[in-house]
Amino acid sequence: MTVAQFFGCGMITFGPPLVLFIITMAKDPIRVIMLVASSFFWLLSLLFSSMLYKVVGPLQPYLAFGALFSVLFQEFFRLLWFMLIRKAEVGLKKVSEDNLEIIENKHILAYVSGVGFGLISGAFALVNVLADMTGPGTVGLYGDSPSFFIATTFTSLAFIFLHVCWGVIFFAAMHTRRYLLIAYVIMSHLLASAITLLNPLYAVTVPLVWLVLVVTAVIALCVAGVSPASVRNSLKFSDRAYRVDAVDVGATDSRAHL
Amino acid sequence: MDGHVSIEDHSVEDGSRTRNSGAAKEPRATNPSDNDPSTPMAAEGAGGPTPQPPPGRRPLTEEERAARLEQRRQRDREHMERQLEEEEELVLKYGAQHVIKLFIPVSLCMLVVVATVASVTFYSEKGIYLLYTPFHETSDSVAKNVMGAFVNAFIILALVVVLTFFLILLYKFRCYKIIHGWLIISSLLLLFFFTLLYLMELLRGYNIGLDWITVSLIVWNFGVMGMVCIHWQGPLRLQQAYLIFVASLMSLMFIKYLPEYTVWVVLAVISVWDLVAVLCPKGPLRILVETAQERNEPIFPALIYSSNILYSSLTMAESSTPSTSTTDNGGSHDGGEAVADPLQQDHHAPAPAGGVGRPTISTAPSSSRRRRSSEAEAGFGPEWEAGRQQREAARQRRVAEHGEASAPDVAGGGGAQQPQEEEDEEERGVKLGLGDFIFYSVLVGKASSYGDWNTTIACFIAILIGLCLTLIMLAIFKKALPALPISITFGLIFYFATSYFVVPFAENLASEQVFI
Numbered sequence: 001m002t003v004a005q006f007f008g009c010g011m012i013t014f015g016p017p018l019v020l021f022i023i024t025m026a027k028d029p030i031r032v033i034m035l036v037a038s039s040f041f042w043l044l045s046l047l048f049s050s051m052l053y054k055v056v057g058p059l060q061p062y063l064a065f066g067a068l069f070s071v072l073f074q075e076f077f078r079l080l081w082f083m084l085i086r087k088a089e090v091g092l093k094k095v096s097e098d099n100l101e102i103i104e105n106k107h108i109l110a111y112v113s114g115v116g117f118g119l120i121s122g123a124f125a126l127v128n129v130l131a132d133m134t135g136p137g138t139v140g141l142y143g144d145s146p147s148f149f150i151a152t153t154f155t156s157l158a159f160i161f162l163h164v165c166w167g168v169i170f171f172a173a174m175h176t177r178r179y180l181l182i183a184y185v186i187m188s189h190l191l192a193s194a195i196t197l198l199n200p201l202y203a204v205t206v207p208l209v210w211l212v213l214v215v216t217a218v219i220a221l222c223v224a225g226v227s228p229a230s231v232r233n234s235l236k237f238s239d240r241a242y243r244v245d246a247v248d249v250g251a252t253d254s255r256a257h258l
Numbered sequence: 259m260d261g262h263v264s265i266e267d268h269s270v271e272d273g274s275r276t277r278n279s280g281a282a283k284e285p286r287a288t289n290p291s292d293n294d295p296s297t298p299m300a301a302e303g304a305g306g307p308t309p310q311p312p313p314g315r316r317p318l319t320e321e322e323r324a325a326r327l328e329q330r331r332q333r334d335r336e337h338m339e340r341q342l343e344e345e346e347e348l349v350l351k352y353g354a355q356h357v358i359k360l361f362i363p364v365s366l367c368m369l370v371v372v373a374t375v376a377s378v379t380f381y382s383e384k385g386i387y388l389l390y391t392p393f394h395e396t397s398d399s400v401a402k403n404v405m406g407a408f409v410n411a412f413i414i415l416a417l418v419v420v421l422t423f424f425l426i427l428l429y430k431f432r433c434y435k436i437i438h439g440w441l442i443i444s445s446l447l448l449l450f451f452f453t454l455l456y457l458m459e460l461l462r463g464y465n466i467g468l469d470w471i472t473v474s475l476i477v478w479n480f481g482v483m484g485m486v487c488i489h490w491q492g493p494l495r496l497q498q499a500y501l502i503f504v505a506s507l508m509s510l511m512f513i514k515y516l517p518e519y520t521v522w523v524v525l526a527v528i529s530v531w532d533l534v535a536v537l538c539p540k541g542p543l544r545i546l547v548e549t550a551q552e553r554n555e556p557i558f559p560a561l562i563y564s565s566n567i568l569y570s571s572l573t574m575a576e577s578s579t580p581s582t583s584t585t586d587n588g589g590s591h592d593g594g595e596a597v598a599d600p601l602q603q604d605h606h607a608p609a610p611a612g613g614v615g616r617p618t619i620s621t622a623p624s625s626s627r628r629r630r631s632s633e634a635e636a637g638f639g640p641e642w643e644a645g646r647q648q649r650e651a652a653r654q655r656r657v658a659e660h661g662e663a664s665a666p667d668v669a670g671g672g673g674a675q676q677p678q679e680e681e682d683e684e685e686r687g688v689k690l691g692l693g694d695f696i697f698y699s700v701l702v703g704k705a706s707s708y709g710d711w712n713t714t715i716a717c718f719i720a721i722l723i724g725l726c727l728t729l730i731m732l733a734i735f736k737k738a739l740p741a742l743p744i745s746i747t748f749g750l751i752f753y754f755a756t757s758y759f760v761v762p763f764a765e766n767l768a769s770e771q772v773f774i
Contacts, residue, residue, distance in 0.1 A: 029358040033726060036361075040723045043716055043752070049774075050759040063772050066763060070774040095354055120719070124764060125773055127711040152771060159773055192773070199771035209773075 006133045009153040013126050017119050017160050031112045038081055038116030045077035067193050075186050082174050085109055106175055107168055107224045114167020118160035126156045151202035158209045162192060165220035172223045188216055353733045356688040357726055359565040363502055367695045370506040371703040378463035381514045382707045388515045390414050395517040407519035411527045422542045429546060445488060449481040452507045494566060501563045505692045509699035521704050529746040536740040564689040694741045701749045712764055713756045720752035721745045
């Protein structure tokens with residue numbers, strides 16, 4: 001039961017991000033480096049918020065205070081990371097001669113940073129719980145909710161996806177100076193954290209957090225350029241409309257130009 | 259050879275083009291189509307088959323000829339500059355790949371160590387200690403323990419320094435056989451004895467029974483294959499796997515046999531030693547590396563992890579040295595309970611100054627072949643050859659030289675060896691000494707032995723970032739740099755900061771199930 005639960009919960013939380021990593025990031029060394037660097041920035045934000053938490057002794061029992069400032073620190077470090085990337089763009093341009101994709105499409109780096117933040121925040125939330133899972137014991141012996149593990153798992157997954165979306169929205173908003181979106185990111189982060197303050201009312205918090213995720217994801221997709229037309233197009237299995245033929249002027253294939 | 263490849267190719271072709279068009283220009287001053295350097299054929303054809311000159315041609319005046327020459331020179335200069343830029347970009351681009359090529363083995367080593375420490379309790383049991391750490395931190399007062407830890411660490415440092423100097427003496431007086439023998443004995447010890455110990459503890463930890471015959475067969479085969487792969491030749495992946503395994507065994511030994519506080523102090527002290535030994539002008543490791551360079555020899559190839567190896571026998575110049583390389587010489591001492599203390603010498607080959615590098619470029623091929631045969635007589639043939647080829651593979655830091663090296667005298671030799679060098683370009687690799695692997699894994703393994711996984715992950719990320727920064731600095735400064743200080747500093751800072759600040763916070767959050 002224990003090892004099985006370990007693998008089950010581990011795969012639930014880290015499976016989708018792992019798939020995201022393998023499909024979109026594993027092949028490009030720069031993206032991997034950006035991933036690790038953005039994780040580092042999240043770590044720094046956590047460090048600072050913990051230092052603040054330790055320093056303010058009397059307020060420690062009120063976890064809401066700690067969580068609130070932690071959210072603010074995280075967004076601040078996301079901003080710092082964004083500024084660092086912008087400063088380093090020149091160097092990045094040089095290094096990515098082969099795939100200009102990463103420079104032309106600003107959403108890629110935003111997405112990678114989001115995944116970095118998400119992975120490390122999910123890891124910090126879950127690994128100790130996972131480690132405890134493998135040991136002997138039963139959840140809920142003293143009247144606690146027995147769905148502790150499952151609820152934690154799904155909430156962590158939601159937060160990982162939320163960080164991805166927040167990353168995309170935040171960077172796009174900073175590029176186009178739509179400060180309303182930045183306010184949305186901060187507000188929704190605070191909201192999601194505040195919802196989890198209601199734990200252990202898992203029946204309420206988990207669906208609510210996922211609701212926030214769905215809304216944020218829709219906004220992130222819109223910001224990234226997804227529109228109903230592009231969705232319909234992606235569902236069609238012929239890629240006639242969007243094929244880009246840059247090759248072979250001498251090609252006589254007339255279908256290529258559709 | 260990597261950077262050199264593109265530069266030399268272009269310069270050779272360009273040279274030929276300029277020569278062609280230049281030569282053709284003089285006799286055919288009347289043919290304005292010579293302006294285009296990409297049609298050298300136009301210069302060769304006498305008349306009919308070549309493209310027709312535009313109408314209204316007339317003999318070029320002196321000024322026009324001079325102007326054309328000037329134009330051509332200008333174009334060549336721009337071309338060269340562009341190539342120089344491309345060169346630098348190539349280095350940077352390959353830099354990202356190299357970072358990943360180092361991330362993977364470092365992470366694998368840490369993974370093996372962490373997995374072992376977490377599952378086999380043998381390696382976190384305290385009780386037996388090395389002979390070099392007489393203070394076992396058994397007192398109740400923290401101050402005394404810390405003092406004891408410092409003394410232990412300085413004893414170990416003294417040992418490392420003495421052994422380093424001894425090694426340098428041996429190297430300077432060309433006692434290669436002793437060094438070689440020392441390396442072989444230490445790899446033997448690691449591959450057979452420690453592997454056996456590891457296997458036994460693993461079986462004991464998982465409560466699996468295995469008969470002695472099978473165990474001896476397994477260990478024997480494993481060990482012999484390891485010796486062959488590491489000291490001679492073998493598939494690259496297998497050699498890398500063996501080096502990673504050997505490094506993790508060494509880290510496990512450190513984690514087990516050093517007292518609590520001593521581990522941390524040793525890490526700090528060794529990174530400072532690394533910094534000093536590599537960067538100070540009189541640093542022992544620098545002396546070692548410079549001597550090796552002067553003699554044009556590789557440095558203990560068996561103890562450096564490299565991400566690729568060239569097996570080609572045609573080698574062009576071997577001017578420079580590996581970029582980030584540290585070597586770890588496992589010194590073995592009389593068996594007993596004293597576990598082999600690896601001589602953590604982290605020495606990093608300084609990239610040669612352009613002047614030093616250049617003379618060897620054109621003269622090396624013949625001399626290297628001569629040397630190879632003489633060394634084969636001395637019994638060092640295969641190993642040095644493999645080592646030399648390994649260094650060939652790590653040329654990516656010699657951007658400083660390509661400007662000078664694109665001179666025509668290299669082009670002559672370059673022509674015959676171009677196909678070979680093109681291979682070289684694809685197979686550029688990066689090297690990191692095993693000592694670095696060992697100390698990174700010691701840090702992460704020790705962090706994980708306390709049971710808190712947040713700290714482990716934090717240290718892991720910190721070390722990776724340190725490695726990234728070191729490689730970036732390497733690409734910027736183009737000089738040999740020690741790989742330990744930045745990573746270990748980050749790792750230590752994050753370890754202590756996380757365990758002191760983050761853990762209570764995270765625990766509170768986790769118990770209330772509040773997500774941030």
